Amino acid sequence: MKLRLATRGSALALTQSRTVAAALEAAHAGLGVELVILKSTGDQRTDVPLSSAGGMGLFTKELEQALLRGEADLAVHSLKDLPTQVAPGLALAAITAREDWRDAWLSAASPSPWQLPEGAVVGTGSPRRRAQLAVKRPDLGFVEFRGNVDTRLAKVEGGKVAGAVLALAGLNRLGLQAKAAYLFTEDEMLPAPGQGFVAIETLDRGEAFELCRALNVAAAFAEASCERALLARLEAGCHAPVAALARTHGAQMHLKAFVGLGPKPLLLEAEGPASEGPALGRDLAEKALG
DSSP states (O other): OEEEEEEEOSHHHHHHHHHHHHHHHHHSTTOEEEEEEEOOHHHHOTTSOGGGTTSTTTTTHHHHHHHHTTSOSEEEEEGGGSOSSOOTTEEEEEEOOOOOOOEEEEOSSOSSGGGSOTTOEEEOOOHHHHHHHHHHOTTOEEEOOOSOHHHHHHHHHTTSSSEEEEEHHHHHHTTOGGGOSEEOOTTTOOOOTTTTOEEEEEETTSHHHHHHGGGOOHHHHHHHHHHHHHHHHHTOOTTSSEEEEEEEETTEEEEEEEEOSSSSOEEEEEEEEGGGHHHHHHHHHHHHHO
């Protein structure tokens, strides 16, 4: 039997998709998985900020359309790119174990952002990262930073900016973790909701859904669902200044969130049963909305 896996063509997307393909083939004897490489809107429009390029689904819409048209059986996404409302007819079949959730500082000029000279310019296209950096360093300037990991690394190493912030998960998956000059703590920089998770999307309840369920990690699905529920209740979108980190500890789940939507950034925490992760996320969002 063959499954067709829809993926973006970036080095990171291909690495993630090949890992999923190999895991599926190992889980199901006789199964073969072939990649269907597509170009997303976000990949094509690197000249404008993400917020101006069409909003949510920039890196996922074309893959989802391939599923709905029957041109692919499953799609692999970085979960943080996936809108909180799954498209009608589709479902998240699996979320794999979380890679390191932290953000990394890359710079040829400074060992950390806290040691930058006043007024230094940092490259990032993320309002979440800008908002959290600005809490401790309101003097910093920011420029839009788009493109794949290699493109952004080249800009940093070429001195285009004093430094940039990238997800450590992506660097790890590409074997580039040594490029990180500094790793942010959770007190300095919380991740995007879903950061570090890989999601597998299929048609709702079809054969591919059942096959992909073998790769689902229950704790990862619970934590991701909690973070996405917070984002959904805030109606903020995946490119908003909102960060969240949910962690399970036995039967309990702890959620920490940064919400930079109002005039004053909020840092909130809550704890509850791990089995009620989405409710925990929604309740914390209600507190933020106050």
